[in-house]
Amino acid sequence: MTELHQAAAAGDFEEVEEILRENKCDPNQRDVDWSNKTALHWAAAKGHTETVRILIEHGARPCLRTEHGWTPAHFAAECGRLAVLRLLHSLHAPVDKEDCCGDKPVRIAEIYGHQECVRFLKKAESECQAYRKMAAQKGISLDDTDEEWAEHGKENEENRISKNNS
Template sequence: MTELHQAAAAGDFDQVEAILAQNKCNPNQRDIDWSYKTPLHWAAAKGHTETVRVLIEHGARPSLRTEYGWSPAHFAAESGRLAVLRLLHSLHAPIDKEDCCGDKPARVAEIYGHHDCVRFLKKAEIECQAYRKMAAQKGISMDDTDEEWAEHSKENEENGISKSHTQT
């Protein structure tokens, strides 16, 4: 876990900002000891909205996924972090992607009983898909895919590991 991961998880906004300003850490660094979580995953899970914002402003990609396909939106949904989900959606982060078990953030929020998040995510999913379609039509580039995770997922399928045999 890098210094940036630790500061993001702790919600130490000033430290996160200082690390990013000094270019001391890559905001998209995946921690292999923690299922490939990035600092953004930690900040989203802990509900540190301003930390999420500054990480994204400094190049953190909200489309990156953990080993099991969880995006920052999945972690925010699990923890009931509605403000983080609203911020991610306002920044056109992909909040409607399935993990390796086929669960979207809305389903994760539902499992954990975060009904306000479920209501928001159901509406936001439709808006996210509409924006993605409009962006494609207008030629607007979107960062909504984690190429590394997609390749890992494809390899698992080729090796006979299906959605029903993996766990988050």
């Protein structure tokens, strides 16, 4: 776990800001010991809204996924962090991506009984999809795909198919 991951998890906004300002750490560095979580995943899970904001302002990508396909929105949904979900949505972060089991953040919020998050995410999902459609029509590029995770998922699918055909 990097210094940035630790500061983000602890909600030490000033430390996060200093690390990012001094370029001490890549805001998108994945922690392989913690399922490829980024500092943004930690801040979202812990409900540190201002830390989430500063990380994104310094280039943290809210579309990055853990090894199980969780985005920061999944972690915020699991922990009932409505303010973080609202912030992510306002910044056009993907709040409607499926993890490796097919669960979106709204389903995770349902599982953990966070009804306010469920209500918000149901509305946010449709807004997210409408925004994606509009962006595609207008040629606006969106940063809503984790290429590394998508490639990893493709490899896993190919391995599963070849194993089943053996």
